[in-house]
Amino acid sequence: MMGKREGQRVVGSPGPRRSWIIRHRAGLFSALLSSSLLVVAFPPLGLSPLAWIGIAPLLYTLARRPVGAKGGFGYGLLAGSTFFYGSCFWVTYSMIHYGGLPVWLAYVLGIVPAIALGSFWGLFALVFTAIVRRLGQYGFLFAPFLWVATEWGRFQVTTIGWNALGYSQALHPGVIRLARIGGVYGVSFLLLVVQSALAWGSLRSFHLSEWKWRWTWRLIGLGGVGALVVVSMIGSSGGSRPPIPTPHERGREFRVLGIQPDIPIDALFDPELQTRHFLRLMATTRSALATHSEVDLVVWPESPLNISLDESPEVLGMLQSLVREHGVYLLLNAVERRPPDEWYNSVAVLSPEGEVIAEYEKIGLLPFGEYVPLRGLIPWIDRLPALAGDFTPGRRYTVADVGNIRVGSFICSEAAWPEIPRTLTAKGATLLIEVTNDGWFGPTAAAEQHLWHAILRAVENDRPLLRVTNNGISAYITGDGFIIDRTRLDEFAVRYWVVPRSSGRPAATFYTRFGDVLAIGCTVVGGIAALGAAGVATSLRSVIGRR
Template sequence: MRRGRPRRLTTRRPAARDRPRARVLALGKAATALAGGLAVFLAFPPRPTWWLAPIGFALLGLLLRHARARAGFGYGFLFGLGMMTPLLAWTGEFVGLVAWLPLAAVQALLVAVSTAAIAVVGRLPGWPVWAALLWTAGRRCARCSRSAGSRGARSRSASPGLVPAAGRAGRHPADRVRRHPHRVRPGRLVPPPAAAARGRAAPGRRARRHAPGRGGRAGGEITVAAIQGNVPRAGLDFNAQRRAVLDNHVRRTEELAADVASGRVPRPDLVIWPENSSDIDPYRNADARDAIDRATRAIGVPITVGAVLVDPDRRPRNTVILWTPQDGPVAEYTKRQLQPFGETMPMRGFFRLFTDYVDRANNFRAGTEPVVFDAGGARLAVATCYEVAFDDVVRTNVGLGATLIAVPTNNATFGRTEMTYQQLAMDRVRAVEHGRAVVVAATSGVSAIVAPDGSIVSSTGLFTPDALVERVPLRTATTIAHRLGAWPERVMVAVGLAALAAALVAGRRARRPAPQPDAAERT
C-alpha cells in the first residue's frame, strides 16, 4: 500500500485577474497598521483618550494573527512609524528633521523586529500570551538601547483603570481613584487650554490630606514646595542667560517666603528646585553661592538645587545639591544616567557629517553612586529628568530607604511640545511603582505634586513662574513592584523567547520533506 506524502502549505501568486484585489487588500492592511500606531500615539498624554491604546494594539493583533514573519515585520514597521513619528516630534523641535525622523525610524525598526517574532508564534496555542511576552521582550531591548522610546503604560497613566490597578498590585491601593473616579480627571494633568493660551498656570488646588496610615506603613507627613522659576526663552539657547535662570528661582523662592510670612501658605519643610536652576557653579562663583544662600535663608528650610558643577579637569557634572540655611551645601547627588545627544554625544564625528548641532552636545561626567538626602524630615531619593525613564536608577535610589521621590527636570529645550507631559506620565507610574509621593520641579513646566496612588495633587502651567506647596505622605513600606524589580519582566522575556524558539522548530519540521517510501513499502 502506498502512503501519501503530507501536503505542504504553499503561497501561490494570485492570478492576473486577482492582482488588483490583492493590491487593494495589501494597501488596506498597510493603512490599518499605520492607523493602529496612530491610535496608540493619540492615547498618550496630554490627551485623555487613553482608551485608544487597546484599539490600536487590537488592530495590530488582527494583522499579525495569520501573517508570515516578513509581513509581520512590515506591519510592525508601519505601526511603529504611525506611533513613533508623532510621539517623538519634540526631539526635532529646535534641531529639525535630522534628529526626529531617524530616531522615529530606528524605534519603528525595533517594533518591527518584535512583530516579526509575534507573527512566527501566530500558530501556537495561546497566541495572545506569547504575543504579549514577545512585545515585552522587544520593548525591553529598545530601552536597553538607551534611546528615547515608548512604554505603553505611559499612554494609560491617566486612565481610570491602570494606575489604581497598579496600586493594588503593590502596597498602596488607589482606593480614592476607584471609589471616586470623578475626582481624578484627565484635565488635572495639564492646565486648561484657555489658561495655557493666556500663558498662566492652571488654578492652584489645595493639598488633599493624606492619612498617615493609609495604604502602607507611614513615615509621617511633610509640607513640600516645588519651585518653577521659568527661563528667559525656550530652545537650545535657553541657558545662555544662566544668571537670569538662577535669579528667577531665587526670586520665586523669596516670594514664597513672603507668602509664608504673611500666612497665605504654610511653611514648607523642604523646597525642590529644578534641574539646571543654577547652571553657574556655586562652588566657583561667589555671586551664585550668595544668591542661593539668600534664598535658603529667606525660606528657612533646606533646598535641593539643580546645578552644573565643573570638575578640576573642566568636565561638567549635572548635580543636585542639598543646601541648608545653616551650613550651605551639605550633600550631593550626581546624575548617573546621562542623556545621549545632549549631555553626551556618541559617535560625534559620524553625526557631524549630517549636522553641526552635535557640537552643542556636552561631555558630562556621570555619577556612580545612588544617594538619599536626609532633609526636612524626609529621606529624599532624586531621579534627575531623563533618569526617571530607567527602572534600575530609580529603584536603587529609592532602595536606600527613601520616603519621598523628587524629579528635578528641565524641559525648556523642548519648548511647548508634548515632551513634558510624557515625562509627567512616567513620574506618575513611578509613584505607584514605589508607593511614594513624587515632587516634580521643572524650570519651565509642567511642575507637579504626585500622590503615591499616581494622582495629580497640583500642577503648574508652561513657561510661567510658580510655586506648589502641598502636604505629602512619607511612606516606608515597599511595594511588590519595588521588591521584585526587573525579575518579572526578565521571566516574561525568557518565556516569550522560548515560545519563539518552539515556533521556529515546529515550522522547520513542517517544512521538512517527508521521507521517501522504500522498495518494500512500494510493493
C-alpha cells in the same frame, strides 16, 4: 472576449501580479490604524481608552493573513515608526529653535529615531507571526510576553523607554496600581492580554462553523467579564480620592516650596540674561518664604542658569545667605566639573547651615541632548555637539537626609528610567523629587507625556513624588498616582505643598524590591517562543493537538 494565447500567456489580459500596495492594502491599513489609535491615546489628545484596542488590528492582520517573516516585520515596523513619529513629533522643536535646522530637515531627521524605535515593533510582529504560523490560535497566548520583552529590550538597547504602552494609563490610578508589581511593563502586559483576547475573538468570529456554539458563548462571556473588570478598575480609580491626613498626621507634615521660574532657554547662551533671571529667582524665593513662614525645603528646578557651586563662590555665598536667613534646606540643579575635565548635570542639597550635604550626578543622560552616542564608531558623528552640553554620566545613587525625611532626587529624562527612582527608593528614599526643564520642547505635548511617565515612577515605588520644573508641568503626585496639584505650561508659578511624614520607613513594593522581574521573565518566555517558532514548536503543536 478572451485575448489570444501565446504559450501560457494571454495577450491583452492584465498582468498576473497586482501592485504591491493593492496586495498589501489590508496589512498596511491595519498597521496605520494601530499606530493612529495609539498616537491619540497619548498626549496631546490623551484618549487613553483607545490604548486598550490599539494593537488589536495589527494582531488580527498578522494572525489572519498568510504573511511571512518579512511581511510581519514590515507591518510592525510601519506601525511602530508611525507611532513614534506621531507621538514624539515634538523632538523637532529643539532642532528647529535651538539647533538652527531648517524646518523640513528637522522633520526628515525625525524619521531616523522613529524607525530605530519602530524596529522593535517590527521584531515583535516578526516573532508573533512566526509563532502563529506554527501554533495557530495558541500563538495569541504569547503576544503579551513578546510585547513586554520588546518594550523592555528597547530600553536596554537604546536607553529610550519613552511612551511604552503602559504609560497611556497614567491618569487611571486603579489600573496602574499593577505597576507596584511589574512596573510600567506590568500595565503593558495587561493591555496586551485584553487586546490579544479581542483579536483572537474577532479572528474566530469568521470561522464559527469550525466551533461549537457553546465555545462561542464562553468566549463572549469571558470577554464580557474582562471588560467589566477593566471598567470597574478605571471607574473606581476615577471615583476615589487620596486620603486626607488626620490631625495627628498633620503634626508630622513636611512643607515644600517649589519654584517654577519659566526661564527662557536663550538664557543658556547669554550670561547677562542668566544673571538677571538668577537674581529674579532669588527675590521670588525670599518673597515666597516671607509669605509661607513654615517651610522645610525649597526646590529649584533644572534650568538654563548653569549654576555651579564649585566654580562660582559668589553664587554659593548668596545661596548660603538665603538658607541661613530662613532656616530652610535648598535643593537645586547645578553643573559641576570634576578632574580632569568632566562635567556633570547634578542636584545639590544645602542645609540650613549653608553646607552642601548631598549631591546626585545624573546617571541617565539624554542622547544627543547631554551626550552624543556612537562617538568613535561613526566618523562624522564626532562633529555633532550635544544640544545642552556634553556631560559625563554619574555612578552613585544619593539619598539626602532633609530633617527626618529621606529625599531621592533625579533629573529630567530620568523619569523615563524606572531603575533610577527604584534604586533611590530601595536605598531608603521616602520622598522622590524630580527637577526638570521641558522648555527645550516648547508648547508641545512633551511636558504632558513627561508628567505621565513621572506618575508611574511614583506608583511603582509607592512614594509621593514632587515635580519641580522650569516652565511646567510642576506637580505633586501621591504614591497612589493621584495628582494633588499641577501648574500650567509656560507660566511663572510658586507652589506650597504639604507632604505627610511617614512614621517609620514605608514598606517597599514588590517592584522596588525585585525590579523588572516580570519583564525579564517575559523576555525568557519570548525567547523560548522565538526558538520554538524556528522549529521546536512543531512537536509542541502535535502534543497540544492530541490533548
